[in-house]
Amino acid sequence: MPRTILVADDDPHIRQLLVFALAKAGLGTLEAADGEEALAVAEAQAPDLIVLDINMPRMDGLEVCRRLRAQGEVPILFLSSRDDEIDRILGIELGADDYVTKPFSPREVVARVMAILRRVAGRPPQVEQATSTIRHGQLALDPEGWQASWAGTPVTLTATEFGILRTLAVMPAKVFSRDAIIDRLRGPGFAVTDRTIDSHVRNLRAKFGQVGCQDIVETRAGIGYRIGACAG
Incomplete structure (x- = not known):
């Protein structure tokens, strides 16, 4: 079965562009037009990754991310309209897996989605086992x-x-x-x-x-x- 990507953005044109590009890359897609719908679709359909706009009505992308990360570890790629939001995105405790700033190339978004999916499917982490200070x-x-x-x-x-x-x-x-x-x-x-x-x-x-x-x-x-x- 193909991986499923949820595209959450209040701009229908952006959703259409991304859904087309992701489907062309062999990925399944879901859509949401605002933050509350994104949260509901994610909880009901369990997508493999979410492309999440920050500035959406009814619930912004950061709040959607916080709620989703409280329940699990679904990868999230943020869409940001301003460069100065990036450090804020990456600085929150739950964090972003990656981000793309608008305007963007659909091809770039697909490439970053595929890179995240490869990371998630990779081998188990090789971490240091030190427990003392x-x-x-x-x-x-x-x-x-x-x-x-x-x-x-x-x-x-x-x-x-x-x-x-x-x-x-x-x-x-x-x-x-x-x-x-x-x-x-x-x-x-x-x-x-x-x-x-x-x-x-x-x-x-x-x-x-x-x-x-x-x-x-x-x-x-x-x-x-x-x-x-x-x-x-």
Whole structure:
């Protein structure tokens, strides 16, 4: 049976374009014209992935995402009309699996949908099994409590942000490519794509910068990321 994609957007023209492009790629489709309908269709039909517009009547896409993620881990690709919404999307606890900004190419949306589906269907995650507190410089991570602190000051992180930081901190000498980070995170709640890693890293730098840490993550151009010195 083909994978089924729910397209939720209040613009019928956008729905028509995406449904046509997804069907051409061999995917089944469902439609919803507002947030409440999207939630009802998702609960009744259990699609494999949801293409979800943020700005919809009756219930916005972020609220739909929160409610769906409280019930399960269906992958979600957001449609955003403004670039400045992206960090807000990726910064919420439930997060987005990926996003596309309007105007967009239907071909790009199909490509991102297929990439997410491949990630979700991939092998089980290869994650570090450390359960004791991880310390690096002034950074401390509690894997069991999913809590982070800097020089004793708690720093609130999303699950994905914590997972990225833990991946880097347990192997401080290693430079991880974006794909390698995704491989370590892959599993329930972590169906992220390579470019969303960059946004999560920006969020980590901003959050730790607020408590005085300017060296939380180091970028290696053309390669990826590793944990910074965390010396303050």
